[in-house]
Amino acid sequence: MVIYWRSEGNKPAINGPLAWTKKGILFISSKTYYSKICLFTFIDPILLRSPSHRLPLSSHAIKLYICCGLIAYHQMATPPFDIVELYEKAVIYRRQGDIYNAVKLFKNVIKKAPEWVQPYWQLSQIYKSRREWKPTLYYTKKALALDIGKPEGWWALGMAAMALKKWRIARNVWNKFGIDLKKHTPKPICLRIQYNGQFEIIWARTQGPAQAEIRSIPHPGSGFAFRDIVLYDKEISGYNIVAKRRVPIYDEYGLFKKNYFHSYSCIISTADKEDINLLEQLCQDAGLGFEVWSNASRIFNTQKAGDIPEYYDPSILPSTETSSLHIAIAARNIYEAREVLTNWQVICLGSYSDLEQHL
Numbered sequence: 001m002v003i004y005w006r007s008e009g010n011k012p013a014i015n016g017p018l019a020w021t022k023k024g025i026l027f028i029s030s031k032t033y034y035s036k037i038c039l040f041t042f043i044d045p046i047l048l049r050s051p052s053h054r055l056p057l058s059s060h061a062i063k064l065y066i067c068c069g070l071i072a073y074h075q076m077a078t079p080p081f082d083i084v085e086l087y088e089k090a091v092i093y094r095r096q097g098d099i100y101n102a103v104k105l106f107k108n109v110i111k112k113a114p115e116w117v118q119p120y121w122q123l124s125q126i127y128k129s130r131r132e133w134k135p136t137l138y139y140t141k142k143a144l145a146l147d148i149g150k151p152e153g154w155w156a157l158g159m160a161a162m163a164l165k166k167w168r169i170a171r172n173v174w175n176k177f178g179i180d181l182k183k184h185t186p187k188p189i190c191l192r193i194q195y196n197g198q199f200e201i202i203w204a205r206t207q208g209p210a211q212a213e214i215r216s217i218p219h220p221g222s223g224f225a226f227r228d229i230v231l232y233d234k235e236i237s238g239y240n241i242v243a244k245r246r247v248p249i250y251d252e253y254g255l256f257k258k259n260y261f262h263s264y265s266c267i268i269s270t271a272d273k274e275d276i277n278l279l280e281q282l283c284q285d286a287g288l289g290f291e292v293w294s295n296a297s298r299i300f301n302t303q304k305a306g307d308i309p310e311y312y313d314p315s316i317l318p319s320t321e322t323s324s325l326h327i328a329i330a331a332r333n334i335y336e337a338r339e340v341l342t343n344w345q346v347i348c349l350g351s352y353s354d355l356e357q358h359l
Contacts, residue, residue: 079113086112087119099126117146121153128156131254133163151177155234159210159253163231179209188215190240190249191232195222201240201249210234211256217263217291217328220358226289226330229257238309246310261330264337265293266355269324275348276325282340289330 079087090105103126106119113119120143127136137160144153158173174181186205189212193200202216202224212232218224231253238249268279276292283290331337334357341352 079116083109083113094122094126102126115146117143120146124156133160136160137164159231162210163256174209177209181208184208190247191230191252192237192249193218193222193224193252217289217330220263225259225263226261227259228255230254231256236308241310260332261289263328263330263358264334264355265326265328265358266352267324268327268350268352275350278348279344282344283329286336286340288336288340291328292325293328294326
């Protein structure tokens with residue numbers, strides 16, 4: 001590893017980005033830390049005068065320098081007691097759900113202590129939870145300028161950049177995680193979508209580090225549809241137990257791109273599982289979505305496993321035979337939905353009724 005250093009009088013400065021990551025690469029904004037770089041004066045003897053010179057240092061030595069400097073910096077950045085008290089009051093407001101007063105006090109704290117990172121993080125989290133991406137981007141960048149050591153902060157920055165279609169910022173962030181967008185391999189995941197005070201677990205397929213394409217047919221009240229692209233967070237919020245396999249569940253963070261599919265539902269009269277499988281196969285062959293809403297993923301048994309819940313797919317529960325099922329089809333128009341149902345009727349002599357468009 002080679003680090004470039006330069007010195008101006010008695011104030012050493014770092015020539016280029018610098019920070020510690022798991023891969024041993026260092027990035028720290030010299031612009032952000034220039035006024036604080038005097039924390040590294042204890043390495044003055046090894047600093048060189050010319051920016052063109054290079055000084056090889058071991059990764060352990062560099063890590064030690066960075067850690068000592070950051071500890072000293074945070075000690076210097078601790079605000080007075082009255083500002084801390086104001087900050088704690090804002091935190092209480094946030095916990096109580098009074099977001100208006102919480103945001104107001106956090107911004108007041110920032111005015112009085114602009115070098116303190118905590119209120120920036122708080123505002124970043126508040127705006128992220130509200131899907132307000134412009135202020136999320138702003139306050140996350142401010143927070144990372146003061147403290148680069150939060151992976152969740154970088155992830156929030158990447159999510160906000162993607163939501164705002166700021167691709168250059170997004171690519172730079174994902175590169176720090178070692179993610180190459182061009183080499184992404186889609187994989188199935190579960191998403192937890194929330195609406196009207198309830199939630200639903202749906203299947204999706206990743207499109208990137210924070211994007212996924214919905215593969216289920218969500219409830220119409222959710223506002224989502226088959227093949228919509230949504231943003232999701234990297235924190236695991238639970239596990240879906242399917243066929244004795246634990247599939248991680250992530251929280252969705254809003255719609256990124258609306259697709260052209262509509263949701264249709266109807267009642268089919270059949271008691272044969274093979275007939276249901278046939279209808280599903282016909283939908284897949286036609287490029288349509290299919291789901292049995294009578295046994296949808298909203299109907300779960302929940303078991304707490306520590307702080308992370310587990311949701312059990314109803315397919316592993318004892319089945320109840322019924323002569324009719326409520327099914328959903330995702331199609332571009334009602335004619336496509338009718339065509340696949342008619343073909344199914346001809347093949348298996350089944351019947352359907354109450355075809356309805358939802359979204």
